[in-house]
Amino acid sequence: MRIFVVVFFLISNFIFAQYQITIDAYVLDYETREPISFSEITFTENNIAALSDKEGKFKLTYSEDLINDQDVFLIKANGYKSLQVTAGQLYKFLRNTNKFYLKNDHSSNNWDSEFYQDDDTEFLFGKVFSVSGPIQGATIRIKNTLIESKSDFEGYFSIKAKLNDILTVNYLGMDEKQIFVEDLDDVYVLLKTSAEILDEVVLNSTKNNDNKVDTGYGKKNKDAMGFSASTLTAKDISPAAITIIDVIKGKFAGVQVGSNQDMSSTGNKQTIYVRGGSLSINNSASAIFDVDGMIYTETPDFLDPQQIESI
Structure with a gap:
């Protein structure tokens, strides 16, 4: 009797709450109080950024765990001095107002221009x-x-x-x-959606009849049989083969030649076994042979290997 023991592992899933932070604010000119469009708002150490629209408004949304209090928050716009604070200072600032004011910078250009050589850029x-x-x-x-x-x-x-x-x-x-x-x-x-139309493709196929093998029950499709099958034809039989044992030996996977169940050679009449060839511990089962519809339980030594069409 076989006893199967099934062990179930219980895995607990812990879900940690994460909060989304959304900053809705405006970027304005310090002197005129006019909105500054297309100003760049970013956390410099993270891939979190936005641009202000024509009204100077921007929206920045991110997970709380992505930003710590020491991360740098930066607002910059062409022709203005950049505003730079830590995230901790930013949160305190937003408790009072959601408007950021940038001062004009007439003396220098705050944009990085090391890759550009033209002065009119x-x-x-x-x-x-x-x-x-x-x-x-x-x-x-x-x-x-x-x-x-x-x-x-x-x-x-x-x-x-x-x-x-x-x-x-x-x-x-x-x-x-x-x-x-x-x-x-x-x-x-x-931008408009690409309207590319693929050319018509016609698939042609042919039935492969080479996948059929000759069994004792006629020709069968090798893929549909459900068991292993190999075929040896007359051209595969060596002219030096004297008996059918010589023909089969070493040609088929799982097929062995011996004189008893443990496959030891004792000089007795040789027998062919398929994949161990045993029905029980004390009862060995050798291969059977179907010769043109006639069944043989012993090796048909009378056959001339050179007269065999296929095995």
């Missing part, structure tokens, strides 16, 4: 969208340069450009669009 701002809404992750490039930008989750982008540049905008599944920079006004790019 400025930032070009814009938005990428489709008929269904803003497109996040669209690629904006200056043609024939290495200058590249990406649109944010609301479709806004900024890129360093100059007059007469060609702006290339593309997104997966959308038709690419090229825009000639005639001025540095804001650019709004509408």
Whole structure:
């Protein structure tokens, strides 16, 4: 009697609460109180960023565990001094107001320009969208340069450009669009869904009859039999083979030649066993042979190997 023991492991799942923080705020000019559009708002140590819209409004959403109190919060805009505080200071600031004021910087350009050599290069701002809404992750490039930008989750982008540049905008599944920079006004790019139609494909197949093997019950499909089968034809039989034992020995997987159940050679009449050849401990079961419909329980030594068509 076999006893099966089934052990069940109980795994407890612990769910830790995480909070989403959303910052809705405005970026304004310190002197005029006018909104500053396309200002860049970011946590410098994390991939969390946004751009302000035409009203100077921005929205920043992130998980609480991604930001600690010492992470740097930065707001910068072209022609303005950057505002930089820690996350801890930011939270205290937001308890009083949601308006950030930037001062004009007439003496220096706060944007990183080490990759740009032309003095007339400025930032070009814009938005990428489709008929269904803003497109996040669209690629904006200056043609024939290495200058590249990406649109944010609301479709806004900024890129360093100059007059007469060609702006290339593309997104997966959308038709690419090229825009000639005639001025540095804001650019709004509408992308259309790509309407590519695949050519008709016709699949032809042929039935493979070579997969059938000859068994004692006629030809069967090898894949549908449910058991292992191998075939040896006349061309595979060596001219030096004298008995059927010589033909079979070493040609089939799991087929062994011996004179008793433990396969030891004693010089007695040889017997063929298939995969161990035992029905029980004391009763060995050798292979049976079907010769043209006649069943033999002993090895048919009378057969001439050179007259065998197939095994």
